[in-house]
Amino acid sequence: MSKTRGRDLLKIIPGLLISGFFLWFTFHKISFAEIRELHFASPLWIVGVVGFTFASYSLRCVRWAAMMRGARASLKTCARVLLVSQAANNILPLRIGDVMRCFTYADDLGASPSVILSTVILEKLLDIFILVLLFVAFMGPGVSAHSRVLAETMLGVSATGLLVLLLGAPRLEGPVRALFQRLPQTGLFAKAEHWLLLAIDCLRQIGVPGSLLLLVQSAVIWACEGMIYVSGAKALGFVTDSIGAWQAVSIANLSYLIPSSPGAIGTFEWAVRAAYVSHGAEPAQAAVFGIALHAWLLVSVTGVGGVVFLAHRIATHNRKPLLGEIESLPPELP
Known part of the structure; x- marks a missing residue:
């Protein structure tokens, strides 16, 4: 176990x-x-930043609870586990928050x-599809033809x-097995x-209407997530x-x-810039806005997840050391 953890730590350095x-x-x-030029130009838009952040992560909890409806977990339990895992992803390496889930x-x-892993995979597939759709729909004029x-x-x-x-999950298992046998x-x-x-089995249980x-x-x-960016730009006067x-x-x-490091520090700021x-913004302003926005997302999501984690420990009289929460993880992470 210690050797495996040591190898995992070495993976953090790159x-x-x-x-x-x-x-x-x-x-x-x-x-x-x-x-230092960063300042609030329209503080009222802070309400939008907070409100859309709350809406985005609340809806994530509802969506995951719908994926987990075959289990006995309540919406409250699903929300707690999801928020804690999101916070863990922001501070621990190797996406351990998802593995803890x-x-x-x-x-x-x-x-x-x-079963839980299958829902996590489905969650990622849905998110990547929407994000790629947004990327194509809103490409700036500076993007090359090849891109x-x-x-x-x-x-x-x-x-x-x-x-x-989504539409053919019940009939996909056989062809997929045949493909991978080769x-x-x-x-x-x-x-x-x-x-x-696992993802196919999860979709088969959810059904086409549910999918x-x-x-x-x-x-x-992701519409709510986009409005966080819009509200943040309005609040800071970012043009x-x-x-x-x-x-x-x-x-x-x-x-x-x-x-990259936990929380996508560095890559997030570069991507926003x-x-x-x-889309015509000044590079310096775009970079400063990116780090301010990232700071808000990291602090808010990690803070709420941490509070939920500690509140549940207190309510259940859990005296297990904090590091013990991840001792049940498999030696080789998937």
């Missing part, structure tokens, strides 16, 4: 280096005076780790894959087959065009796919 590089690349030409809290949710073709291809592939999963049965291929079959409802919920969630925020929310959240600059 992520920290990547985050450091992106922070340097984003801010090395920005002076401290430009950062599957293993540490399986008993609380009344479901097996494999446009690549983005549109990604959208076509993700849309086709998601629709096939591939090596070890390493990445074996994991990909396992994860894909389409999840897609609509995902669209509303951009009317659609810059919508490309920013897509690129910023897709940047979490880049290996790149998105807004492509």
